[in-house]
Amino acid sequence: MHLNEIIEKLDLKLLSGEVPLQTEVLRGYVSDLMSDVIAHGKEGDIWITYQTHVNVVAIALMKNMAGIILIQNRQLIPAAATKAEEAGLTVLSSCESAFETTGRLYQLGIPG
């Protein structure tokens, strides 16, 4: 599924990057632990997290992820936002909890 379709269906807010018309989301991943994402995150993942610091952006870029969804209306800290903007990483925010955001993605057929 394309990322822009997910943005539309989950009513997500675009925090950084261009509207990602071409980005394909392959899987979903939920974690707030950096070591965990470094170990298990994969290319094409959409990463759902509560974390907002610079390492989140760094890891998403390193893993070549499709994008990040911050839950509960969280915002990246300024240094992380700058880094995401520079690298063109799609960062989104959801007003819902990790449970609801993930649940909806799962119902759209995104595998984990």
Place this chain on the structure above:
Amino acid sequence: MNQIRISQSVIERIYEIRVEKIMRTDVTRVTPETKMSELKYVIKENNYACIPVLTGEKLVGQISIEGYVDWLTSEMGDVPVSEIMDIDFKTLHPDEPVITAVKELELIGLRGLPVVENESNKFLGVICRCTMMEGVLAVLDLDDEKESKKEYNCILNNIESVSALLTLNYIVEQKSLEYGGEISSSIRTDLYKLGLPGNLVRKTAIAAYEAEINLLAYAGGGTVTITLSSELLNMEIEDHGPGIPDVEKAMEPGYSTAPDWVRELGFGAGMGLQNIKNCSDNFTIKSTVGEGTVLIVDINMEGKCT
């Protein structure tokens, strides 16, 4: 202010507790011949309450902390205790209700009173203000199952009536962060034992837990002191760690100086202080770089005994 209905059974039980049940017997005693200079450590051992002076088993006098301080500031030299001790003073009997002891202490403004056997004047122990409440609570706790826990809460109203506060002290020793939460867990258990309402205990436990993690992660340990009155739970968390250079910044949600190992334990997301504040009705933080940090958390007592 005091709109809470105190359960009759709790009041009755508090009145039923006798002095002998909660007196301290582990106090250090001296004789009339003991030199005043030797009292320095005894005062501390006896929790600054009073020092009983005995001839054989018989109580013949007492040295109060006030009497000791008077001697210190006088120029009497190292005289024997018999020259300084009070001879005419109030004593308690083992079968008197604790409430009488409370009133006596309040009335004469003393920290402790000796307990003697009714006729013989044989010394039995000491009631001291600082350990009295613990004693009362310990006695009530023996019958934990029988009573509805919430009723113990009403003890606080009795404490208020004698303007004595209940203080709980905890030490957070420097250990691996893995053990973080042990102290907060005891705090939580103790507060429930006191019959405080769940909502208040939860807020206190959460604030204590975040603070405990901070103490272990950044400050090399510290202390937690909880003072309960009928209106307020006051919790002071103190450390002698490195201090926080920019408190305002540290309070910002998401701001964190946590190293990765703290983050990997599920903390360090820059929410701790904010979370403590959210649990408080009044929150203050004082920090001096190189000296340490003091957090003061006040939580209002609400819905007591309901």
Place this chain on the structure above:
Amino acid sequence: MKIKELCQILNAKILSSGHLSREIKSIYVSDLMSDVLTFGREAQLLITSLTNQQTIRTVEMVEIPAICYTNGKYPEKKTIELANTKRVTILVTDFSTFQVTGKLFAAGLQG
């Protein structure tokens, strides 16, 4: 939903029983203990891939009765012991946090 039923959906193993008959009213998903301390509520199931003792301490404070560890991660013995003392249910499943969450959402549970 009863913890037993959750186990079936998640193909989970019970490592510490706690109160198995407890009714789970909602789900919270997080690996951040401060987050759980802020938003966690009674009668929730916590889904996390963090398996240390702090997870047990945290749920104790907010009175969450059960935890599900994901990604096939097994907690240390000490964590299980602590959970037994505190009467916290521990479930472990091989599914990822994403999969566990999705399955429970699809089963009609609330956040």
